Amino acid sequence: MPGQSEYAFTDVVRANAQANPAKVACVFVYEAARGQLAAETVTYEELDLKARHVAAWIADHGLAGRPVLVAPSRGRHFAAALLGCLYAGATAVPVDAVDGQAHRTERLLAVVRDCGAELVLAERADAPALTQLLAAAGHGGTVCLAVDAAGQAAGEAAGEAADPPRTRTRPDDDALLLYGPGPADAPRGVRVTYRMLAEGQPWAQRVLRSSAGSRVGGLLPYRYGTGLVMHLLHPLWLGATGVLVPAGSPGGLPSQWVETVSSYGITTGLTSTYGYQLAAERTTDAELAGLALGHWETAVICASPQQPDARRAFGARFAAAGFSPDAFVSCLAPPESPFPVAARPVADLAGPPAARRVAEKSLDRGELCDAAPGEPFRTLVSVGRSVGPELSLAAPDTGAPVPEGRVGALRVNGLSTGDEAVRFDGELYVSGCLREGIKVPGRAACVLLVHPQDVERSAQATSELCMRTAAFGVPYAPGRDRLVVVQEVRDGLRHDVDLRGLGVRMLRRITDEFEVEPGTVVLVRPGTVRRNFRGRVSRSAVRGLFLSGRLRPLYEISSTGT
Secondary structure, three states, rough: OOOOOOOOOHHHHHHHHHOOOOOEEEEEEEEEEEEEEEEEEEEEEHHHHHHHHHHHHHHHOOOOEEEEEOOOOHHHHHHHHHHHHHOOOEEEEEOOOOOOOHHHHHHHHHHHHHHOOOOOEEEOOOOHHHHHHHHHHHOOEEEEEEEEHHHOOOHHHHHOOOOOOOOOOOOOOOOHHHHHHOOOOOOEEEEEEEEEEHHHHEEEEEEEOOOOOEOOOOOOOOOOOHHHHHHHHHHHHHHOOEOOEEEEEHHHHHHHHHHHHHHHHOEEEEHHHHHHHHHHOOOOHHHHOOOOOOOOEEEEEEEOOOOHEEEHHHHHHHHHHOOOHHHEEEEEEOOOOOOEEEOOHHHOOOOOOOOEEEHHHHOOOOEEEEEEOOOEEEEEOOOOEEEEOOEEEEEEOOOOOOOOOEEEEEOOOOOEEEEEEEEEEOOEEEEEEEEHHHHHHOOOOOOOEEEEHHHHHHHHOOOOOEEEEEEEEEEEOOOOOOEEEEEEEOOOOOOOOOOHHHHOOOOHHHHHHOOOOOOOEEEEEEOOOOOOOOOOOOOHHHHHHHEEEEEEEEOEEEEOOO
């Protein structure tokens, strides 16, 4: 357990590596063949050794206390780079590896601009192209180093590496700078200090019911926010094992995700309501017969809002595989926070989560009132009691704090999560989604907050025929929106324009770039996308036309066909 040392977190990890060097620290699941899962493991000794080499690099460049981008594509190199930053007293800034997707490239460059990183840690295969990319964008002074080349001298084979210099890091210095959801060209970073990283671990342990014998994993992407801290760093603090599945990989698909839990012995971890829903809906009887889930002690449901039907459906579907509904724990874990900001921990698990039948009209007024008999209602399930000062509720228009019983915009560390929520009797209820972002199903069976301006830019880049665009969400299942893109097409009435081909390319581009489930693309004539009095696209007006059936599409395509 961490003490009062300013090096508390890294001291504990180093102690775990010395006490159990041969123990597996991380299991990185990947697709070996189509539909076949495999895994790459790294021991505490291997991870510690590589991290010390990385830390020495950082010290040689004089970057202790400075932001360092962590961008390796392979999991084992990502983990070593991240830990190496902490060993050296630098601020680790984890980002996606650049893979040619325009959205990710734009975001990486924006993060470099925002944080002023002078060093990017990548891999040999990616470093040359990344160096050229940085130089072309005016960041020629930012150095790109290949983590997999660190320590290639004979000393590594012998298990030798010099201890990195002990930088005088203060508890309130930044350990991590985490960039959550937001427009690709205007990323927003969340600071995680060394104090926060150390002091948050016992709370994480209480929520997960974890120990040194746990195998921790789930569907939250391990490069971001809560997924990174809870599934990668927390097991290292415990001396446990993290089982990590990258977003969009086959191991992150519904039935194969549960297969990962079964095959790799996951005992605890966090997954979105959507992941549980899809697993219950799509796992076949043949797949179910091959699963063994009796070891799954804690299944944390991250949701906004909570969906009691998903809990019941999953519990009933997988009971035959040994899953117990008693394993469920509710929590709220937005990407803007490194730890859950609300949960029902072990001490509160004597009964089911608090649920209220709330009058729909009261929610429309921004209030939480119990429904009268016969009155239309919605069932809201508590995500638990809020923890930490970083959670607040504010009026969406003014930003002023809202009192208990009133609906407000949920903010973590001052950043909006895209949710509306209300506090009542100490419990936190997420009641809906703000329209500044679109909450849509992701490929990894998690719900992603996609910003409409990013989607619109991507759609317009599909063809020179594209003019104004409006992207928005429409509800199609509890807690989930369907992404809709309405695209004006220049010369859309010409007979030689391949509207079907354009629609297919646009749908595929958006699906691949944002890693979301396919939505709907509607191609329309110029002038269809409405603008407000300031000349900006009025997404709400176009959404109203779509829902009322008043759009006159030239061509429409969705995941279910034309």
